[in-house]
């Protein structure tokens with residue numbers, strides 16, 4: 156192991172055109188890693204704190220960099236992350252910003268891999284990783300906080316569960332995305348794209364279900380393997396404290412549970428993320444009890460990649476899956492802890508991008524390193540294809 160000799164931080168663009176934090180870590184032996192923080196729009200209330208990029212960079216330069224340069228070893232990821240936590244001193248990274256923390260944490264991991272001459276997934280996951288691959292969940296239609304005047308449900312996802320390879324799955328999702336465009340054109344429905352590259356038509360959720368189901372059918376016929384549908388309801392964004400408020404109706408918690416259980420049945424959903432509010436462990440548990448044997452019920456805003464919140468959920472049977480976003484918690488060590496806790500309790504980890512992204516590919520390696528069954532990282536668009544193409548490369552070279 157060699158010491159980290161330099162940590163550099165700068166502002167770079169994210170996919171929404173906003174500034175985000177990029178970090179570079181150099182080691183004594185010349186190892187180098189670069190990584191950038193993503194940024195959410197439908198952020199969970201309990202996520203670690205993202206500071207304005209300039210502020211996060213200034214705070215990290217003052218507090219964290221002196222504790223890392225010449226102090227920690229790049230291959231010792233827990234040491235790097237402990238230094239970040241110690242420098243920050245708050246439970247939610249509100250002093251240096253989770254954006255600075257996660258950028259440094261990921262850059263240090265890449266520097267560690269570079270020193271070893273190993274791909275990042277092997278450095279993170281061990282020498283024997285790389286022989287099983289996640290199924291990509293592709294966002295093909297969306298709205299919510301990711302697009303104005305589109306669907307209430309934030310993400311309609313293609314889940315190519317029968318694909319024989321990552322490459323086949325990635326191309327199937329792109330084909331579903333293209334088939335949705337054809338179906339929208341056939342119906343004279345104009346559509347821009349949302350933050351993650353999904354189509355964002357001004358249609359009711361009901362019509363979006365019909366279009367995505369048909370697009371999936373068409374592509375299934377072409378590719379000859381099973382593609383199912385998934386959702387990120389992002390229900391915390393719909394909940395007003397009493398009811399779930401949709402464009403054309405409102406639902407009580409019981410009605411929301413019935414509604415989602417009905418959708419699982421009607422559309423044979425493989426995956427349902429955040430079907431209820433981020434504080435409603437009980438509602439989650441009631442839904443998981445009803446549909447958990449046939450679909451993944453995944454907590455994103457509910458768990459925020461946080462082991463304390465995940466433990467609470469496990470105790471009440473709130474879900475059977477956790478969304479994993481490193482910037483929700485601030486370091487790769489905390490991220491791994493959440494994944495391990497999930498695994499030990501039969502929860503499937505689903506590694507995920509954010510709506511604001513960069514060309515950074517760390518999450519592709521994280522998914523392979525941890526043997527995650529799914530990764531959610533869009534279907535098209537440069538910052539999304541960066542991860543998807545990296546998965547294709549990892550699969551080809553592993």
Ligand SMILES: C=C(OP(=O)(O)O)C(=O)O
Nearest residue numbers: 195196197198508509510
């Ligand atoms: C990726 C998501 O969106 P955001 O990054 O806006 O939280 C999500 O909610 O799963």
Ligand SMILES: [Mg+2]
Nearest residue numbers: 387428429455
């Ligand atoms: Mg989500």
